[in-house]
Amino acid sequence: MSTKTTDVSSTTDLVDLLKAQHGRIRDLFDEVMHSEGRERKEAFRALVRLLAVHETAEEEIVHPVARRLPGGDGIVDDRLAEEREAKELLSELDGMDTDDPAFLKSIDKLRIDVLTHARAEERYEFDRLRDQFSPVQLKGFAAAVRAAEATAPTRP
Template sequence: MSSTTTQYSSTSDLIDLLKAQHGQIRDLFDQVMNSEGQERKEAFRALVRLLAVHETAEEEIVHPVARSLPGGDGIVDDRLAEERQAKELLSELDGMDTDDPAFLKTLDKLRMDVLTHARAEERYEFDRLGAQFSPAQLKGFAAAVRAAEAIAPTRPHPGTESATKNMLVGPPAAMMDRVRDIIRDARGKG
């Protein structure tokens, strides 16, 4: 996990950054699916956090930029609908015990939805952004995504799938999420 983290934290291109995060998300799904007990809990916590901050940054930075492309509104609207469904399912999973027999079945549904969503982003959104914007612009967007991720909520918040809603709800939600994370970690619960 740390090599992927290093990989995407050092890239300066928006498309490379987001695709590297998609790779880390795939790896975390595999880790959660193929582990048990505390290891599964920790991998799931890492997955929840990465999905939450990644989607928030896309909603605040990437999707508004993609709307400026020809046909961008339809592409982004489809992605936002997928993100809302994924957040709802992730929120349901976040409240489950990772040892619950229904957990893996629900996680597999989320995995399929998220991976399909990521492929659609890469094909319909990222490729077009890469063709439309200069390397300097993509570098600036990557920096903006990192800044958004640094202050993003660490848990899913269905219903906040727009830049405006994320800006209004995001900071207080992020603060509450991060306090909950600290308390959970202090208690030693993954």
């Protein structure tokens, strides 16, 4: 994933927005993994919410646009399969006690799966979107993502 830090709230470029959200997701996984008690529970709730709205916006806006790329159907189908698996594990975790020792093992698996998925999106989908669409188009897509996130469910 990109190490470039971009402020999620101020970026108007679709790719920068999504990469910044991936960075925030990575940070929230770290908070969950390295905290306990109430702090872990709060970090996990924030992670669940961000993952839910982020993936909804990708499914509604980003993936349909990416299907227009050469080979886009295959790229998107692979990402959707990864997202389905992650959603299933997230749903299981959402019902667990964050202090349960099994929670850490499962959240670590989810972390690996989600971060691997995010790297694949950035490499195979996002960079190609930046190459194929103009800055004005990417700005419009970012606005559409923000609108989708505003009405997205906040749970898996």
